[in-house]
Amino acid sequence: xxQQPERFDxxxxxxxxxxxxxxxxxxxxGQRTAVVxxxxxxxxxxxxxxxxxxxxxxxxEVAHLARHGxxxxxxxxxVVVDMATVRRRKREMVERxxxxxxxxxxxxxxxxxxxxGRFVAPKTLEVSVHGGxxxxxxxxxxxxxxxxxxxxxxxxxxxxxxxxxxxxxxxLDYLPPHLIVIGGGYSGLELAQAYRRFGSNVTIIExxxxxxxxxxxxxxxxxxxxxxxxxxxxxxxxxxxxxRGRSGDKVSLQVRTPSGEQKIEGSxxxxxxxRIPNTAGxxxxxxxxxxxxxxxxxxxxxxxxxxxxxxxxxxMRRQSAIHARVGGRxxxxxxxxxxxxxxxxxxxxxxxxxxxSAGPCWTE
Numbered sequence: 001x002x003q004q005p006e007r008f009d010x011x012x013x014x015x016x017x018x019x020x021x022x023x024x025x026x027x028x029x030g031q032r033t034a035v036v037x038x039x040x041x042x043x044x045x046x047x048x049x050x051x052x053x054x055x056x057x058x059x060x061e062v063a064h065l066a067r068h069g070x071x072x073x074x075x076x077x078x079v080v081v082d083m084a085t086v087r088r089r090k091r092e093m094v095e096r097x098x099x100x101x102x103x104x105x106x107x108x109x110x111x112x113x114x115x116x117g118r119f120v121a122p123k124t125l126e127v128s129v130h131g132g133x134x135x136x137x138x139x140x141x142x143x144x145x146x147x148x149x150x151x152x153x154x155x156x157x158x159x160x161x162x163x164x165x166x167x168x169x170x171x172l173d174y175l176p177p178h179l180i181v182i183g184g185g186y187s188g189l190e191l192a193q194a195y196r197r198f199g200s201n202v203t204i205i206e207x208x209x210x211x212x213x214x215x216x217x218x219x220x221x222x223x224x225x226x227x228x229x230x231x232x233x234x235x236x237x238x239x240x241x242x243x244r245g246r247s248g249d250k251v252s253l254q255v256r257t258p259s260g261e262q263k264i265e266g267s268x269x270x271x272x273x274x275r276i277p278n279t280a281g282x283x284x285x286x287x288x289x290x291x292x293x294x295x296x297x298x299x300x301x302x303x304x305x306x307x308x309x310x311x312x313x314x315x316m317r318r319q320s321a322i323h324a325r326v327g328g329r330x331x332x333x334x335x336x337x338x339x340x341x342x343x344x345x346x347x348x349x350x351x352x353x354x355x356x357s358a359g360p361c362w363t364e
Contacts, residue, residue, distance in 0.1 A: 011139035016043025019145030027110035046097035060194035119283035148275035163269040178266035184211035188272030
């Protein structure tokens with residue numbers, strides 16, 4: 001006999017920044033709210049992305065300053081980085097953040113359900129609960145806060161070498177002798193610079209004509225100059241032809257550049273070549289009317305031209321002010337909460353900061 005669904009006013013699938021703030025806000029306003037999360041309490045930002053990466057970048061900055069202490073009158077001698085300590089510091093920060101998130105769920109009254117959800121009927125989610133059992137949940141208001149995962153380019157041999165993504169790179173307890181980064185966007189560059197400062201040799205392979213392809217060319221050139229000054233080699237307009245070996249041991253990459261084909265050898269590969277939405281396997285087809293139109297409100301949908309490899313490529317931005325209000329007000333503009341410019345920063349060193357006001361956006 002089918003399980004009778006539990007009734008909630010609000011259901012949020014995914015506990016990332018938008019989802020958790022929406023859930024806490026609506027629960028505090030008196031609406032019975034459930035949040036279903038598959039793995040990361042609080043989403044990627046406090047666990048595997050924004051904050052952990054900045055934590056390790058800070059450790060790398062300290063190592064960099066220590067090596068160059070003589071320039072400031074401080075004699076440090078030989079500098080050795082203990083990656084196990086770097087990782088432990090990062091993990092301790094994550095644990096504190098997760099504990100704070102659990103406190104917020106308790107204080108707000110929103111129920112956090114750890115498990116994998118799949119729509120089995122219109123506005124009805126079946127949750128395979130971690131630890132066993134299932135729950136069926138039905139709600140009138142449903143928010144999809146699914147996040148993304150790293151895209152692995154379709155290159156012969158690349159998947160087989162088991163490359164790192166940012167998740168595994170932030171969990172390393174050893175220093176890669178030679179890290180090869182596939183992708184010259186923001187995530188790739190910040191981790192490339194961090195591991196160079198820890199002590200790795202680093203090579204970047206970018207298929208486009210410049211690093212940070214969405215920035216002005218003079219900004220890209222300056223960042224490339226700074227990275228080269230720290231000993232990072234970058235190849236642009238570089239087509240990755242095939243990959244052999246095993247990341248963490250020895251890898252060999254065949255690359256075609258404007259100057260011809262060449263082989264690049266290293267120890268580890270980090271893939272930072274775009275993001276893919278986590279929409280597969282959750283039964284979204286159950287929320288479509290005849291003709292294929294989504295049952296979700298236009299503001300709950302992602303416009304088609306925003307899906308693809310560039311998701312997440314604009315850097316990590318907080319939109320809490322928007323998400324905290326979205327539960328009570330929907331406009332009819334599809335796919336956007338409000339047309340407005342946002343401030344954002346790229347966490348390379350020096351930090352690339354964009355600020356905007358009523359006029360054009362300036363880059364510092």
